[in-house]
Amino acid sequence: MPLDEFRAANRARWDESVPIHMAAPTYDLDGLLAGRQKHFPRDIDEMGDVDGRTLLHLQCHFGMDTLSWALLGAQVTGLDFSTPAIDTARDLAQRLGIDARFVLSELYDAPAALDQQFDIVYTGIGALNWLPNIRGWAHVVADFLKPGGRFYLIEMHPVLWSLDAQRTDQELVVRFPYFERAEPRRWDDAKDYADPQARLRNSVTYEWNHGLGETVTALIDAGLVIEWLHEHRTIYWQALPWLVPAPGPDEWRLPDEAVDRVPLMYSIRAHKPA
Incomplete structure (x- = not known):
């Protein structure tokens, strides 16, 4: 199946999810x-x-995290491949009175769609799994950073992505590839996470x-x-059926006897040399 067809299927899913996520209590619009x-x-x-x-x-999906950075004082630009998401983000910025810019583009095409460098580039959780080529993504990040600029990533850990998330017996069993492959994992699930x-x-x-x-x-x-x-050791949703609430707000972890077995998220901060 050609890569464009994978992207088209994913885009259709994200397009359809926008009104669902806007109404979902978990997003708290x-x-x-x-x-x-x-932000956590x-x-x-x-x-x-x-x-x-x-x-x-x-x-950036429909811009909630982007606009949250604006509420903390940043001058924000968001980029996403979903037209309904970008349209919604622009509307939310207007309703909040925030001078934000939202750009419609595929991730790998972004340098051609947006001619600017930034003090900070940010990628939030649940983003990298939609991308087929991590090296191409990294070059996009670097292209958009000013010399001396900062990059921050928070993401689900690839070990967790590789586990069988349907098991309820508290066994951590690897079911899916840990490393990047040309052929993606195909999911057929009509339920929405939010x-x-x-x-x-x-x-x-x-x-x-x-x-x-x-x-x-x-x-x-x-x-x-x-x-x-x-x-x-924690993550922001119940990614496995047997995760338990963690002390932090809206965080989940493995039970006490298993809490140190595998990481659930990771984060990276980097910078572009001046």
Whole structure:
């Protein structure tokens, strides 16, 4: 199946999901419109100060995280491949009175769609699995950074992506490839992660895993300097059926006897040499 067909199927799914996510309590759109930023404390702490800095959010969906950075003082631009998502993001920015820019583009085509460099480039959780080539992504990140600019990524750990998420016996069993492959994983699931009652017509999606070493090396080869890599015992949703609530707000972890077995998320901060 050609890569364009994988992307078209994924885009159709994300297009359809926009109104569902806008209405879902997990997104809390009303909170954003009331002026409450939606980032987790960890993300804000690890990102560092954004006030007065230009920030590009790659794969921004309908802009909630992007606009949350604006509420923290950043001058934001969001980029996504979904027309309904970008249209919604522009509308939300107007309703909030935020001077934000939202650009419609495929990730790998972004440098041709947006001629600017930024103080900060940001990629949020649940983004890299939709990309077939992690090296191409890293070069896009580097292209958009000013010399001295900062990159921050928070993402689901590739070890977790490789596990059988349907098991309920508390066994961590590898079912899917850990490393990047040309052929994606095909999913056929009409349920939406934000609203389990919703049923999507566009049920088929295609996803790719990227090993941690592949991701770090791609960023280094693109010219970035890694400042740190953190692996986390918690995640922001119940990614496995037997995860239990963690002490942090809206976070989940493995049960006590298993909490140190595998990481659930990772984060990276890097910069482009001046």
